[in-house]
Amino acid sequence: MDESDLAVGIAEFKSAGSGRLIAYGLGSCVGLTLYDRAKKLGGLAHIMLPSSRMHAQVSVRGKYVDTAVESLMEELGRQGADLGRLEAKLVGGANMFISITQQAVPIGMRNVSAAREQLGAKGIKIKAEDVGGSQGRTVFFTLADGKIEIRKLNQPILSI
Amino acid sequence: MAHRVMLVDDASFMRMMLKNILVGSGYEVIGEAENGAKAVEQYKSLKPDLVIMDIIMPEMGGIDAVREIIKGNPSAKILMCSSMGQQSLVVEAIQAGAKDFIVKPFQPSNVLEAVKKVLD
């Protein structure tokens, strides 16, 4: 990791206009990127859970898909991004733990579904996805060109 | 004639260990199940002399399986298997109708002693 890299930890979201945004070790979390290609402005959210609905007060906006998307869009808007021009990519939402407490749809995929729904509601197109499966992912988001690179155990780097 | 035993545990490794101990002492392992639901099903057709049953399993656990089997076969002989630290569940299993228990990991001598006691 070099100086122009910014790590986005669990339940965080960050924006940048240069360098790279990185989410390490996405398990069932979903990594959601938003990119304004013309301004080369983008953001990455490392989201834990599908919905803040059950919570009256949300202090950690990045924790839930709905609040994270809203807050990230607000932040990008403040920095001059054209919200109508944003392109999204989704990474993560793996099902790594196969346990008896499994609901019908594992939490990883529920995060992904919620992300697709939220983005759809905001009119943002999802340009690419690498989601599901049973492996963790590290995602690198390069602001200069919007490139997304994904690293998984024992796999070559994937670009989407 | 050898006593017919059914093994129930979600870990194939545990079933293998038990099988080796039992077969080595002249018992016959006539069936294996990986969860309580399959155990209840198989019991109906196999009618073993003894069931060795794990407590924590996916789908249906050992305690529920004991209840189901005892319901249809009040004289069923079931020996519970537990890990250290699961003893409170063993009590529940015995209240549900299990006869005794053994603790993992097994000492072959303890297993054989417990099996002999239940079958006598």
Next chain:
Amino acid sequence: MGYETAKFTEFQIDALKEIGNIGAGNAATALSQMVGKRVDMSVTKVLILPADAIAGFLGGIEKNVAAVHMPVYGEMLGVALIFFPLERLSELSGMLIGKNEEDPNHLSELGQSAIKELGSILTGAYLSALFRFVHIQLIHGVPGLVIDMAQAILDTVLVELEQREEIAIVIETEFLEDDKQLTGSFFLLPEADSLKNFFNAFSKSLGLPGNG
């Protein structure tokens, strides 16, 4: 919601160390019985780690590790994990099932089952030591085996617990068999409200007023 790890006083940490020793003793006995050889142990570390230090403790955010994980329930909710060094996994599996793994990078089904059972039994050893001290009913559920980046495993555990801030009670044990040595790390991550109960029960058993 922040966890002040400093809430564990030195006195309580000492008590945890005692629990760690008892647990590891149980664990070594269990391991001896499983591999059919005498295994000695020494507890090298007992500590409380905040979530963001866990991956570093395991060797790094992207370090590939092997863990047996299982839910903990009863009077305390949480997740328990036993981490084994990945490079020793097939050797450990071979010892348990009594024959060498054909492909060290891909454990046989029987080998995976054996490792999961080992993890489950070791967890029982540590949890029952905890129970003797704090008298909280703790049950561990069906184990799973995961091999992946340390941070990805932690990420998934935090999502299961639905909390981003967490602490782990860590007991690192060195197992010695002949001249071979293996380090296993037991982690217990309690769910938020359970942690409060745990503190209170812990304090009570040490004869101190509960301090939540």
